[in-house]
Amino acid sequence: MLYREAGDFKTSYRDDSQTFPLKLDRMGYWVTLAVAFGVIPFVITDYWANAVLVPFLIYAIAALGLNILVGYGGQVSLGTGGFMAVGAYATYKLSTAFPEISLLIHILLAGGITAAVGVFFGLPSLRIKGFYLAVATLAAQFFLVWLFNKVPWFYNYSASGQITAPERTFMGYVISGPATSASAKYLVCLVFAVGLAWVARNLTRGTAGRKWMAIRDMDIAAEIIGVNPLTAKMSAFAVSSFFIGVAGALLFSIYLGAAEASETFGINKSFLVLFMVIIGGLGSIFGSFAGAAFLVVLPVFLKNVLVGALGWPTDLAAHLELMIVGALIVFFLIVEPHGLAQLWRLTKEKLRLWPFPH
């Protein structure tokens, strides 16, 4: 009875097309933001930040980026890990070359560099699609990781080939390096995640998003009605890579503090983010967050239950964890092929009708 359109009068087109048409949803959104910004930073511990919330927010950004490309643009990409590496190495090079400029600006610039690289590797999408495009982006993945391993300039000639995030501050607070407090890490990632989600939502419901979806649904028809496939596909690659680059930059500079191209940004990372998008729901902003939460929080949760609460051996727990997560992925895809976002959508539809379904 609470979850109703009734009584929530829309008097302008602006109101009519808002993101959350229901009052309860709007309230939920503001409460979530208020808790995320106003409560969690004060109670967060190192463990919650480093094991749960910071990786969740970073992967949510990466999933948002990939969702723009795969879910909205209809272009398959297996190069996510490589593009995240571009973001990470770009931040590293920028922040060591220009230490006086704020790291936050470097992270955004790193996103821009990744966007350029993404557009370059997206060029084949004009000629090929589907599996063939997947293979072309897979080449990007392997090429980029190889490049960052091979050319010592990218890791400033360090003996180990690792890149290490230098300590940087923002308004007097340390935001990168080992001395960073849990709440600083969390807040930086949260600001980026919320900001980019807002951008993504508004891009996807505007002209750009409609063009992407037109190309996704049928590229020839889209071309006939006047969508330029070159700009539509390239902008999808650019925006998607920008998001992924920012995620890679945050993963390296805020979360891990040190990274190695082949280990941190390997093909596994590409698959992980792709799974997040598929499980969360293609073409959904909420789905990107849900998918990231599912694949980041669930393993940690299972590990704590199996090892911490039940006291099982760690290797058994690690194997079971893989099996349970794998089984759940298969289960979700069979029961709801459109992902967690569709489940959420159905729940909302049912709630609106409840208790009178007919």
Added chain:
Amino acid sequence: MKLRFAAAVAAAMLAAAPALADLTVPNLSYRTGPYGANGNQYADGFNDYFTLLNERDGGIGGQKVLTPECETAYNTEKGVECYESTKGSGALVYNPFSTGITYQLIPKVSADGIPMLTPGYGRTSAKDGSVFQWVFNPPANYWDGASVIVKHLLDVNNGDLKGKTIALVYHNSAFGKEPIRTLEELSKKHGFTLTQIPVDPPGQEQKSQWLQIRREKPDHVILYGWGVMNQAAIQEAANVRYPMENLIGIWWAGGEVDVEPAGAAANGYKSVTFNGVGMDYPFYDELKTHVLDTGKASGGGAHVGKAMYSRGMYAALVIAEGIKKAQELAGTAEITPAQMRDGLEALEITEARMAELGLPGFGQPIQLSCQNHGGTGMGMIQQWDASAKQWKLITDFIQPDEEVLAPLIQADAQAFAAENAIQPRCN
């Protein structure tokens, strides 16, 4: 639904926090994935040594030692999660058993004030205690290993390596790249040519690398591999008929799991080691009485006496001696991580002490100081006897070439100090 899930997560995490008592030495292990076969043995050796102390002596100084395990799968992100989840439980010292994770943790442990021990792996220049206050890497490091290998090759070639070619087949990661700098210096000094052949992790596929070796026929091949990469390398070496006695691995490429898959073809393969091999030590009788026979052995005692098991046990031994020293210095049995650090810095394990522990000649004497966090770094060469399925020691402890290593370590430590604005101590 989301709320209930969040509540369940919170409950599980609360339940996961162990009690604050005893001496906690987290065991960041990996028993799964491409490095699991090696990691399994190491983790068992590590656990069993502390189980023995708890069972036989009631712990160290009357305090039981807990070794809560956390599976890292040799993955740095999981390693960081393990570190964060265990550091709140009063962890005294970390032994992350992965060079990648070590690099992640060096800044973190320095900020949190928890010592880290990386025996035979990690960042070589951590030997310079004046810069790396919280990190220790006795008894030997990767550069020591490379130098000991080259010294052995000098012995084999009658003291002259001029004009010879040596290929380095390495795990393309922080671990595998470590020895390159040293080997480059040594190649200048001894006049051999160094070829670098990277293998991308995890390294099951090495056909092209070994075809290159077959084509170029280097006089010796040095293998810096880990996990499944070692098995593949030794198998491929056998496939291209590379003479096994010219193939020599670092200690992490010197376990039974690495050579056994190649069967008789692996006969004669050599590796460097910083600890004794086999079970011919009185220590194992004690272990049998107190741990194996009582059914308390980690992993069911399947790997006791294996090379990786011995290294895990040795790491635990160094930590246990460090705890003992720390308790002496602090005058209390319930030590803090900072006191543990002082204990490690004052660590002294003499040959007599090793004999007392039932392991005479198993390890080299270790004497650490504020300057020296790495010990002397000696290594022995072991050779695989495929028919007896045993490692045999073929040399005594070999001293690494300090003349080459010391300036390199100092330069790398200085670079780290400059990058991180660290004021060297110990003056």
